[in-house]
Amino acid sequence: MRVRLLDIAHARSGDKGDTANVGILALRPEWYEILDRFVTRERVAAHFSGLITGDVVRFELPNLGALNFLLHGALDGGGTLSLKTDAQGKVVSTALLRMVIDVPDDLAARLRLPAAPSTSATTSTRSA
Amino acid sequence: MSAPRTVRVASGQGFWGDWLDAPRRQVTGGPIDYLMLDYLAEVTMSILQKQKERDPTLGYARDFLGAVDSVLPAITERGVRVVANAGGVNPQACAAAVRALATERGSGGAVRIGVVLGDDLLPRLDALMSAGHPLANMDTGEPLSAVRDRVLSANAYLGSTPIVEALARGANIVITGRSTDTALTMAPLRHEFGWGADDYNRLAAGIVAGHIIECGAQCSGGNCLYDWRDIPDLGEIGYPIVEASADGTFVVTKHPRTGGRVSTQSVAEQLVYEMGDPHSYITPDVIADFTTIRLAADGADRVRVSGIQGRPATDSLKVSVAYRAGYKAVGTLVYSWPDAFEKAQLADRVLRERLDRLGLRFDRVLTEFVGAGATHGVLAGPPSPDLPEVQLRIGVRGGSRRDVERFTRELAPLVLNGPPSVTGFAGGRPKVEEVVAYWPALIDKRVVQPTVEIQ
Numbered sequence: 072m073r074v075r076l077l078d079i080a081h082a083r084s085g086d087k088g089d090t091a092n093v094g095i096l097a098l099r100p101e102w103y104e105i106l107d108r109f110v111t112r113e114r115v116a117a118h119f120s121g122l123i124t125g126d127v128v129r130f131e132l133p134n135l136g137a138l139n140f141l142l143h144g145a146l147d148g149g150g151t152l153s154l155k156t157d158a159q160g161k162v163v164s165t166a167l168l169r170m171v172i173d174v175p176d177d178l179a180a181r182l183r184l185p186a187a188p189s190t191s192a193t194t195s196t197r198s199a
Numbered sequence: 200m201s202a203p204r205t206v207r208v209a210s211g212q213g214f215w216g217d218w219l220d221a222p223r224r225q226v227t228g229g230p231i232d233y234l235m236l237d238y239l240a241e242v243t244m245s246i247l248q249k250q251k252e253r254d255p256t257l258g259y260a261r262d263f264l265g266a267v268d269s270v271l272p273a274i275t276e277r278g279v280r281v282v283a284n285a286g287g288v289n290p291q292a293c294a295a296a297v298r299a300l301a302t303e304r305g306s307g308g309a310v311r312i313g314v315v316l317g318d319d320l321l322p323r324l325d326a327l328m329s330a331g332h333p334l335a336n337m338d339t340g341e342p343l344s345a346v347r348d349r350v351l352s353a354n355a356y357l358g359s360t361p362i363v364e365a366l367a368r369g370a371n372i373v374i375t376g377r378s379t380d381t382a383l384t385m386a387p388l389r390h391e392f393g394w395g396a397d398d399y400n401r402l403a404a405g406i407v408a409g410h411i412i413e414c415g416a417q418c419s420g421g422n423c424l425y426d427w428r429d430i431p432d433l434g435e436i437g438y439p440i441v442e443a444s445a446d447g448t449f450v451v452t453k454h455p456r457t458g459g460r461v462s463t464q465s466v467a468e469q470l471v472y473e474m475g476d477p478h479s480y481i482t483p484d485v486i487a488d489f490t491t492i493r494l495a496a497d498g499a500d501r502v503r504v505s506g507i508q509g510r511p512a513t514d515s516l517k518v519s520v521a522y523r524a525g526y527k528a529v530g531t532l533v534y535s536w537p538d539a540f541e542k543a544q545l546a547d548r549v550l551r552e553r554l555d556r557l558g559l560r561f562d563r564v565l566t567e568f569v570g571a572g573a574t575h576g577v578l579a580g581p582p583s584p585d586l587p588e589v590q591l592r593i594g595v596r597g598g599s600r601r602d603v604e605r606f607t608r609e610l611a612p613l614v615l616n617g618p619p620s621v622t623g624f625a626g627g628r629p630k631v632e633e634v635v636a637y638w639p640a641l642i643d644k645r646v647v648q649p650t651v652e653i654q
Contacts (some may be wrong), residue, residue: 081425081464085473088338088639094471096464098425122576130477132490134506135467139474147565150637151242154529154565154594157574164424166575 072179075187077168079105084164089149090125091160093167096137101182103136109172115140118170140167206391208384208408209440211270212236212283213415215243215260221415221438222266226273228454231440233387234273236266236283237380237413244377245521245635247287248321248352258289259296259374267297267372268304274371275309282362282383286374288321288352290314293374294654313370315361317649318377320353320518320642327646334518334640343640349523351635355516355642358483359405360396361649362386368653377519379482381409384441392445396484403487403509404447406480411451411469411504412439418451418469419500420459425468432458437500448505450497461500483516483644485509515641524636525562526603529594530610531569533623536587540571542618543591549617550593553609561597561606568592590623596634603631 076082076095079102084093095110097103116127125143132139146160147153157163171187179186209231211222215238225234238260251258263285273279286293294314301310320327324347328334334343334353343350354377363386365373375383385405388394394401411418419439420430437457443449451466453459470489474480477489486509493506534542547566554564567573569590571582582589595606607629614621 081468083422083424083468083472087473087475088637092471092474094468094474096425096467096471118578122578132471132477134490134492135470135494137467137471139471139477141475147563151634152524152596152636154527154563154596156567156569156592162574166578169575169578 072174072176072184073171073187074105074174074179074184076110076170076172078185078187080168082164082168084160084162086146086149086160089144089146091142091145091163093140093142093164094137095140095167096135100136102184103133105174105182105184106138107131107133109174110138110170114170114172115167118167119145205442205444206233206388207231207440207442208233208235208387208412210235210237210412210415210438212238212266213413213417214238214240215262217415219262219265223269224457225438225440225454226270226279228437228457231279234270234279234281235383235412236263236281236285237383238263238283238285239287239377239380241519241637242635244288244352244354244519247289248521251289256292259287259293260285263293264296264300268300271301271304271306275306280366280371280373280387282373282387284375284378284380284383286314286376288319288354288376290316290374290376297372297374298654310372311370312654313365313368313373314652314654315357315365315373315375315378315649316652317361317647318354318357318375320355320647321350324350324353327642332642332646334520334642337639337641343520343638346522346638351521351523353518353520355518355647356483357516357647357649358382359386359389360484361651363390364651365653366390368651370653380413381406381482382484384409384412385484388443397511399485399509399511400507401447402485404449404507406482406485406487406509407489407492407504407507408441408443408449410480411466412441414469414472415439416459417472418466419453419461420465423460423465423468425462425464430460434458447507448503451502451504452500461502463494463496463502466494466502466504481513483512485512514644516644516647518640518642520638520640521635522638524634525596525598526600526631527594527596527634528603528607528629528631529592530607530629531590531592531623532610532613532621533588533590534618535620535622536585539586539589539620540568540582542620543568543589545618546591546613546621547593550609550613554606557605559602559605560599561595561602563596564593566591566593600631607631
């Protein structure tokens with residue numbers, strides 16, 4: 072089943088220089104397992120490919136039901152150098168929540184995951 | 200004297216520019232022991248340095264005077280103590296202004312100001328560099344000599360120790376320059392509970408408490424994505440309060456009858472804000488491990504935080520250097536339906552053609568179409584063909600002020616000589632800004648000796 076991160080997680084993002092960080096937090100404790108298994112470093116790098124110039128690093132915080140991603144080269148130079156509207160990476164969080172992942176049906180049913188709306192097709196192919 | 204059961208540290212300011220009314224609301228809304236005010240972002244120090252160059256009595260966060268004025272009765276009559284990094288690049292001038300204000304209000308005798316000094320490395324920069332401290336850029340490895348002639352300010356991030364000293368010597372208003380944001384909260388707890396410099400778990404707990412409340416209401420319902428529609432009464436949002444115990448556990452809460460919400464989710468969102476490696480949140484006092492934090496709901500608008508572990512700090516302090524890095528300007532125009540996006544795209548092409556023809560040189564030209572994927576790019580999918588309007592937002596950055604200035608003159612003509620259905624240029628020409636860039640570095644702790652003055 073296809074699941075959109077917005078429907079199973081919330082998030083906040085910020086900056087450090089030209090790096091954006093996105094902390095993504097499961098909406099229910101039992102859904103952390105889904106984030107941990109399916110929102111891999113590679114998957115996130117593919118999601119943001121073309122939008123960032125550097126690597127993606129992932130850290131786990133199971134105690135908060137959260138993952139923390141560092142997206143290097145995400146902010147057009149960052150801080151005061153950046154010309155972007157989102158120079159401080161404040162809404163990179165919601166950009167990550169657009170991601171659609173594929174979860175085996177039995178697991179999705181057991182954890183009562185909400186299905187992605189059908190309009191999310193474009194993001195799915197991007198992060199596949 | 201036995202230690203008090205709990206100490207209440209309230210956050211009244213999350214950055215310079217935050218809600219002016221928040222400090223007063225924190226001292227009038229219920230009992231607190233300390234009011235913590237965080238004014239300094241990375242870029243703030245360089246702005247303050249420019250102000251100090253123009254006027255040697257400036258260079259601090261002037262909002263702080265209004266904040267002190269609004270809480271002065273609480274300080275002098277109820278014993279609330281204020282800790283703020285409002286000193287910026289000129290803590291002495293800040294202290295003098297606070298002193299003058301208190302005297303004017305007839306409270307001069309009841310105000311004891313502690314000033315933390317020693318973070319300012321600008322006067323020592325060349326001596327430090329020739330003594331073998333390269334202050335290499337933490338991101339690129341380049342030595343500071345590469346930009347030395349353009350440096351505006353250089354400040355080491357100080358930890359909690361000098362603030363603790365100021366409190367121990369009886370200051371009821373502590374003014375620092377570049378202290379870590381987290382030290383402003385941790386120092387009062389260290390002072391009250393007598394935590395030692397090697398009491399790593401408790402120090403780490405103080406750091407986590409500081410991280411949670413250093414951005415003001417961002418942990419009590421502000422900018423909270425979780426359940427955002429149902430967060431009550433943001434108009435009267437309550438800023439956060441840490442209610443700490445001697446064992447290092449604490450509760451995050453806010454005053455009764457205020458808006459917003461303190462929940463495990465609102466606190467967790469703030470915990471991950473601006474986080475790097477969660478195992479190693481490095482401060483001058485201790486390294487805190489954010490993977491050990493336990494959050495538990497503890498009644499309405501109360502979250503209990505426990506379990507935090509820490510380990511010894513490193514031998515270095517972080518240094519924030521600001522240097523001049525050219526000029527930039529950003530301008531906007533709004534294009535309306537029909538075909539708003541297409542018109543904005545054409546305007547961008549026309550503008551760029553003219554910039555090229557003028558031979559202007561920029562390091563960077565960036566176009567965004569606000570309303571058509573400016574913040575999420577291609578992740579937003581193709582924009583609707585029927586958008587009511589799109590804002591063309593174009594920015595340039597470069598070393599030549601003249602070229603950036605010329606760019607700002609090329610936008611308005613498009614209103615009459617570019618694509619149709621354009622509006623939204625009432626703000627006039629874009630402003631040319633000097634870019635002050637940020638250079639993060641490390642320095643050996645032993646060469647930075649903070650001092651405290653009580654006035």
